[in-house]
Amino acid sequence: MAAKLRLEKTLFVLVVLTAVAIFGRDWLLRETFVIDPAADFNSRLYGDKNAGGTTDTELLSRSPEGFEWRCDLRSGSAYPYCGFEIFIGESRTRGIDMSDYQKVRLWLDYEGVNTSIRVFLRNFDRRYSSAADDTSTKYNQVEFAADSPQDFYEFGFDDFFVANWWLREHNIPPHLSHPQFNNLVSLEIQTGSGHMLGEHRFALRRVELVGQRYDTADWYLGIILAWAGVILGFLAYRVAVLTGEVRDRKIREQELIEVNALLDTRSRQLETLAKTDSLTGAFNRQGIEEAIKHGLWEWRHDHKPLSIVMMDVDHFKQINDTYGHSVGDIVLAGISSLVKEHIRTTDLFARWGGEEFVLVCRNTRINYAAHIAEKLRRLIAEHDFEEVGQVTASFGVAALSGKSSIEDLFQGADEALYRAKDKGRNRTEVAGGL
Numbered sequence: 001m002a003a004k005l006r007l008e009k010t011l012f013v014l015v016v017l018t019a020v021a022i023f024g025r026d027w028l029l030r031e032t033f034v035i036d037p038a039a040d041f042n043s044r045l046y047g048d049k050n051a052g053g054t055t056d057t058e059l060l061s062r063s064p065e066g067f068e069w070r071c072d073l074r075s076g077s078a079y080p081y082c083g084f085e086i087f088i089g090e091s092r093t094r095g096i097d098m099s100d101y102q103k104v105r106l107w108l109d110y111e112g113v114n115t116s117i118r119v120f121l122r123n124f125d126r127r128y129s130s131a132a133d134d135t136s137t138k139y140n141q142v143e144f145a146a147d148s149p150q151d152f153y154e155f156g157f158d159d160f161f162v163a164n165w166w167l168r169e170h171n172i173p174p175h176l177s178h179p180q181f182n183n184l185v186s187l188e189i190q191t192g193s194g195h196m197l198g199e200h201r202f203a204l205r206r207v208e209l210v211g212q213r214y215d216t217a218d219w220y221l222g223i224i225l226a227w228a229g230v231i232l233g234f235l236a237y238r239v240a241v242l243t244g245e246v247r248d249r250k251i252r253e254q255e256l257i258e259v260n261a262l263l264d265t266r267s268r269q270l271e272t273l274a275k276t277d278s279l280t281g282a283f284n285r286q287g288i289e290e291a292i293k294h295g296l297w298e299w300r301h302d303h304k305p306l307s308i309v310m311m312d313v314d315h316f317k318q319i320n321d322t323y324g325h326s327v328g329d330i331v332l333a334g335i336s337s338l339v340k341e342h343i344r345t346t347d348l349f350a351r352w353g354g355e356e357f358v359l360v361c362r363n364t365r366i367n368y369a370a371h372i373a374e375k376l377r378r379l380i381a382e383h384d385f386e387e388v389g390q391v392t393a394s395f396g397v398a399a400l401s402g403k404s405s406i407e408d409l410f411q412g413a414d415e416a417l418y419r420a421k422d423k424g425r426n427r428t429e430v431a432g433g434l
């Protein structure tokens with residue numbers, strides 16, 4: 001929830017930034033090149049004397065308040081003129097790229113007989129300019145009437161055209177004849193084309209060339225790329241988070257599977273323990289009950305025979321009395337493991353109580369159960385028990401038949417066992433008449 005809120009906040013901030021980037025584009029990208037008289041720009045005042053004229057020029061002052069000059073335009077040359085040039089580039093050949101600039105602003109006061117003034121933005125390009133010939137630098141020109149006093153004069157870069165006389169004098173081919181601002185070396189203020197003879201006074205306070213840092217298309221492309229980056233970053237983050245979640249889930253699932261398997265095993269162990277006699281490891285009465293129920297069901301539904309063998313250790317009291325109760329315990333456990341080793345997996349061996357055991361033989365006829373009993377009897381009798389030596393046991397065998405019940409079955413086996421005891425022990429007796 002907190003992460004989602006954080007995401008929404010981030011999105012909101014990004015949308016606001018995008019809106020600012022779009023609507024505040026002009027303000028954000030604006031770059032202004034200022035020609036301030038207080039700054040250290042090289043400049044020159046010129047007249048038409050080189051062209052055979054007689055115009056007088058005079059620099060009146062150069063102070064932080066502005067460049068001030070006057071000229072007295074006189075007849076003499078075919079085109080009398082005077083002008084003031086400010087060098088804005090590093091040199092006369094290395095200028096400033098102002099291709100993306102839009103406006104020129106002039107703070108200029110003029111007094112004189114002429115109201116027309118020319119402004120040149122001079123561009124040096126080796127395709128047509130040479131360092132040796134100052135006039136070969138392109139004359140991007142705009143001409144305006146300085147007849148109405150105003151705060152500043154403003155022209156668009158689009159308003160500039162290349163002076164015709166310059167194109168003609170330098171034989172400029174058409175493909176190079178357009179205005180160009182990619183290497184501006186100087187700005188000039190010159191008397192207009194009207195050639196009004198007489199006094200002209202200029203005071204240039206400030207010039208601003210207004211442009212923008214980046215191209216508009218690049219700016220929008222940058223915004224789009226930034227968003228693409230944000231979206232890609234977000235997707236990468238989501239993929240990483242989801243991968244982590246899937247990995248964690250898998251680990252948790254694996255842990256759960258392991259815990260379940262452990263619990264399963266444990267519950268089976270506990271189940272077995274609940275049905276097992278702790279001393280001998282044989283099943284207890286609960287175990288017998290289940291095996292008998294199972295056998296009874298098989299007898300009734302599948303007509304499979306069910307036999308049981310009752311076993312009682314002979315003279316066990318004597319063993320206890322002679323060797324102690326704990327040795328007696330060891331003998332009982334020994335007999336149990338001996339028997340368990342030699343019975344089928346379908347047979348269930350359980351402790352009936354004290355030194356008495358019962359073997360439930362499912363799907364077993366009485367003759368075969370008697371055979372098993374005999375085998376076990378011999379096995380016990382032939383075994384050498386630690387400390388005690390020889391131990392014997394008596395066996396009574398019975399099977400379900402006809403109308404007999406479970407009670408009859410146990411009673412039959414019990415009676416057979418007592419017969420075996422009566423007849424001298426270490427014997428197997430089979431119940432009859434069941």
Ligand SMILES: Nc1nc2c(ncn2[C@@H]2O[C@H](COP(=O)(O)OP(=O)(O)OP(=O)(O)O)[C@@H](O)[C@H]2O)c(=O)[nH]1
Nearest residue numbers: 312313314315316317318320325326328329354355
């Ligand atoms: N050590 C030990 N003795 C037990 C245990 N349960 C019963 N007994 C003893 O087993 C003896 C059984 O004695 P009896 O019932 O007289 O029978 P027996 O001595 O085996 O004589 P017969 O069965 O007639 O051959 C008793 O002394 C019981 O105390 C047991 O868990 N451990």
